[in-house]
Structures are given as C-alpha cells and as structure tokens.
Amino acid sequence: MDRIRIRGGRPLSGEITVGGAKNAALPLMVAGLLTDDRLILSNVPRLADIQTMSQLLEQHGIAVDFVTNDGRTLSLGGAITNTEAPYDIVRKMRASVLVLGPLLARVGEARVSLPGGCAIGTRPVDLHLKGLEQMGARFNLANGYIDGKVDGRLRGAAIVFPFVSVGATENLLMAASVADGRTVLANAAREPEIGDLAACLVAMGARIEGIGSDTLTIDGIAKLHGAEHAIIPDRIETGSYACAAAISGGSVFLRGARLDHLGATVRILREAGVDIVEELNGLTIRRLNGLHGADVMTEPYPGFPTDMQAQFMALMSVAEGASMVTETIFENRFMHVPELNRMGARINVHGASAIVRGVPGLSGAPVMATDLRASLSLILAGLAAKGETIVNRVYHLDRGYEAVEQKLAACGVDIERISG
Ligand code: EPZ
Numbered sequence: 001m002d003r004i005r006i007r008g009g010r011p012l013s014g015e016i017t018v019g020g021a022k023n024a025a026l027p028l029m030v031a032g033l034l035t036d037d038r039l040i041l042s043n044v045p046r047l048a049d050i051q052t053m054s055q056l057l058e059q060h061g062i063a064v065d066f067v068t069n070d071g072r073t074l075s076l077g078g079a080i081t082n083t084e085a086p087y088d089i090v091r092k093m094r095a096s097v098l099v100l101g102p103l104l105a106r107v108g109e110a111r112v113s114l115p116g117g118c119a120i121g122t123r124p125v126d127l128h129l130k131g132l133e134q135m136g137a138r139f140n141l142a143n144g145y146i147d148g149k150v151d152g153r154l155r156g157a158a159i160v161f162p163f164v165s166v167g168a169t170e171n172l173l174m175a176a177s178v179a180d181g182r183t184v185l186a187n188a189a190r191e192p193e194i195g196d197l198a199a200c201l202v203a204m205g206a207r208i209e210g211i212g213s214d215t216l217t218i219d220g221i222a223k224l225h226g227a228e229h230a231i232i233p234d235r236i237e238t239g240s241y242a243c244a245a246a247i248s249g250g251s252v253f254l255r256g257a258r259l260d261h262l263g264a265t266v267r268i269l270r271e272a273g274v275d276i277v278e279e280l281n282g283l284t285i286r287r288l289n290g291l292h293g294a295d296v297m298t299e300p301y302p303g304f305p306t307d308m309q310a311q312f313m314a315l316m317s318v319a320e321g322a323s324m325v326t327e328t329i330f331e332n333r334f335m336h337v338p339e340l341n342r343m344g345a346r347i348n349v350h351g352a353s354a355i356v357r358g359v360p361g362l363s364g365a366p367v368m369a370t371d372l373r374a375s376l377s378l379i380l381a382g383l384a385a386k387g388e389t390i391v392n393r394v395y396h397l398d399r400g401y402e403a404v405e406q407k408l409a410a411c412g413v414d415i416e417r418i419s420g
C-alpha cells in the first residue's frame with residue numbers, strides 16, 4: 001500500500017490548478033444511461049472513483065472512452081444491455097447506487113447491490129427507494145441486493161425529502177427527467193454539483209425548473225439526446241488547498257477555483273484569519289497573520305460542507321484559541337481526531353461535537369488515513385508539523401484527490417509518495 005511522506009515547516013508558495021469536481025463527475029457519468037446518444041464530458045478529474053464508475057457503466061453496456069490523451073474528456077454512449085450493478089463494484093464506490101433511478105426509468109428494472117455502510121456512517125438509501133416508489137417502482141430487498149421493477153414507465157410524483165440528501169436528489173432528478181409527467185422534488189439538495197447535473201440534463205433536452213433552489217420541478221420527456229458538458233471545478237479540492245496555504249503560512253493561487261461555489265466556507269475561513277481574494281480566473285489564498293479559532297457546524301449547501309470538516313479541524317489544531325466543530329451530516333466522521341492527536345493536536349470529541357484547543361505546533365508522526373477527507377486533513381497537519389509525517393493507506397486519498405503530492409511539491413512542499 002502506498003504511503004505519503006511529508007517533511008513539514010515550509011510555507012506553500014505558487015499555483016495549483018483545481019480539477020473537475022468528483023461529486024459532479026460521478027452523477028454526470030451516470031446520466032450517460034439516460035440516452036442512447038453520445039454524452040461528452042470535459043474537465044473530468046483523473047481519480048480512482050472515475051475509473052470505478054467507468055467500469056460500472058461499461059458492464060451496463062455503456063462504452064466509456066477517453067477522447068483526449070490527457071484523459072480529461074470522456075465520451076459515453078451505447079444502449080443498456082445489463083441492469084445489474086454488482087456488489088464487487090458497488091462496495092468500492094457508494095455513488096454506484098445512482099444507476100438505480102436511470103435504469104428503472106429507461107428499462108423498467110434494476111438489480112443494484114445495497115451499498116452497505118462505510119467508514120463515516122451507515123449511509124442508508126431509504127430516501128432513494130421511497131422517492132422511486134412514489135414514482136411507481138416496486139422494490140424487493142434480498143441477499144444484499146435491491147431488486148427494482150416498474151410496470152410501464154415511471155410516473156411523475158410530488159416528493160418531499162424529510163431531510164436533505166445529495167444522492168437521493170440526484171437519483172430522482174435523473175429518473176424524473178424521463179418519467180411520464182411532472183415531478184416536484186421539495187427540500188432538494190442545492191449543492192453546486194446538483195446544479196451542474198441539472199444543467200447537463202437540460203442540455204440533453206430535460207425540462208427542469210428551479211435549478212439552484214430547494215424545489216426542483218421536472219416535466220419528464222420520453223428520451224434525452226446527447227450533449228457536451230464541462231464539469232464545474234471541485235469546491236472541496238479548492239477548500240482543501242486553501243487550508244493547505246493557510247496552515248503552512250503561505251500564499252497560493254488556485255487556478256479555476258470559483259468563490260461562488262464555496263458557500264459558508266469563505267466566511268468561516270476568513271473568520272479564522274485566512275485571506276481569500278477573488279481574481280480573474282481563480283482565488284489567491286494567503287495567511288496574513290495568525291490563525292484564530294472559529295466555530296463551525298456542518299450543514300447542507302450553502303452551509304459549511306461536511307466534506308471540509310476534517311480539513312478545517314486540522315487547520316484549527318494550530319490556531320490561537322479554541323474551535324468547536326459540530327458534524328451534523330454523518331454519524332462517524334471524526335476518525336481523523338485520534339490521528340491528529342498523535343501529532344500533538346488537542347481535540348476532544350463529545351458526541352457530534354469536537355473541541356479543538358489550538359497548540360503552538362504539531363510534530364510529525366506515522367498516521368493512518370481512514371477515509372477520503374481524513375487523508376487530506378493528515379497531509380495538512382504534516383505540512384505544519386515539525387519533522388516527518390508518514391500518511392499510510394493513501395488509497396483513500398486517490399479516490400478523490402488527483403496528484404496531491406505533485407500539486408503540493410510544485411508549491412515548495414517536501415513531499416513524496418512511497419510505493420509498496
Ligand atoms: C454525497 O454523498 C457526497 N458523495 C459526499 O461526499 C458528501 O459528504 C454528501 O453528499 C453530503 O454532502 C457524492 O456526491 C458521491 P447524502 P451522499 O445522501 O449523497 C443520510 C466525499 O467525501 N441519508 O446527502 O451519500 C446519510 O446517511 C463524499 O466526497 C439517509 O439517511 O450523501 C447522511 O447522514 C463523502 N438516507 C445524510 O443523509 C438516504 O436515503 C446525507 O447524505 C440518503 C442519505
């Protein structure tokens with residue numbers, strides 16, 4: 001298993017290009033199931049999860065071809081020949097469950113492995129199933145699989161989500177685009193990735209109102225046609241490297257980053273002492289003076305993202321004063337805490353909240369990555385720590401961050417990947 005070694009203490013200085021958003025690219029690739037025409041996606045990040053999604057769609061009958069040699073433009077096309085999403089793929093990537101709605105909408109049946117839990121929580125999919133049932137699907141759950149069937153076409157329905165779910169919103173938005181009649185999704189997720197998916201579906205001929213709001217109205221049509229779509233930049237990668245610049249006391253230009261996608265992250269980082277300046281085609285991130293403790297509660301967009309919680313906690317571990325970090329989205333997303341504490345952080349967890357008491361400095365140590373965003377938080381701590389930090393199990397990192405060591409090394413960081 002690969003490891004990453006960092007020798008801390010150097011302030012970042014230079015430029016990092018922000019890649020396409022992983023959490024937009026995955027549902028956008030699934031949209032390839034909704035048409036027999038070609039769907040061309042550009043600005044695709046080169047990540048393990050993208051490979052896994054390609055594998056999943058290929059076994060459904062959708063050809064996934066990289067049309068440029070930089071591997072950042074995908075062409076998806078073909079007819080659905082298989083409606084089963086097998087356990088050995090789904091267990092690697094929970095976003096596989098997004099094929100459920102499109103398969104039911106297009107061919108009236110789907111057999112999708114239950115994703116099961118993951119490190120950060122049980123991650124149920126009941127909202128996906130309940131919404132599709134309201135549209136006429138019937139499900140049988142047995143042997144770890146979801147067996148879905150529809151007599152005829154899915155029908156439009158008025159669906160109110162009891163709480164915000166990104167995946168359930170995406171699954172039902174795609175299904176509703178080719179259902180019979182009108183669907184209203186109330187209390188829908190408003191993450192920029194939903195807006196990007198909706199924009200692509202509209203380019204494919206879908207009829208969607210309320211994009212960007214918490215109420216989406218979709219008038220289903222029989223078939224969607226092909227389209228070309230450029231994926232939005234990754235706001236979590238942006239926030240992660242903003243924390244890297246801040247924790248190292250450096251200054252970085254994040255090329256392609258969009259301030260308008262960062263929601264509450266901007267206010268919270270500025271409150272903590274991070275200087276964020278919007279430029280023509282990106283953001284300049286600097287730390288002018290010391291960092292100060294700031295309280296944060298994770299919330300659905302435009303609130304502070306749960307996917308930024310671990311990174312922010314690493315930043316607050318070396319701030320002046322204390323910071324209260326409350327995780328409201330997932331039930332087990334503090335696994336980075338014991339690892340950060342091994343590096344000298346002073347973090348106490350009480351239920352869904354953690355109190356972070358800033359310390360003057362961290363010390364390098366061997367640490368264990370437990371999930372995607374926790375991996376990045378340990379790298380951030382390594383940037384600030386005195387001495388050497390070895391981050392183990394970086395396969396977690398490779399699922400969602402492209403070329404981290406290259407991007408940081410280009411900004412002066414002493415970092416390398418140790419294979420094997
Ligand atoms: C998406 O996951 C993201 N993944 C996650 O990013 C992100 O943390 C999450 O949204 C929240 O923003 C992708 O987009 C591929 P949810 P998703 O449905 O859709 C519960 C990363 O690091 N829930 O919004 O699975 C669920 O357990 C990943 O890039 C149900 O109870 O998240 C959670 O507590 C991690 N029943 C909460 O809702 C359901 O049917 C929010 O989950 C669905 C969700």
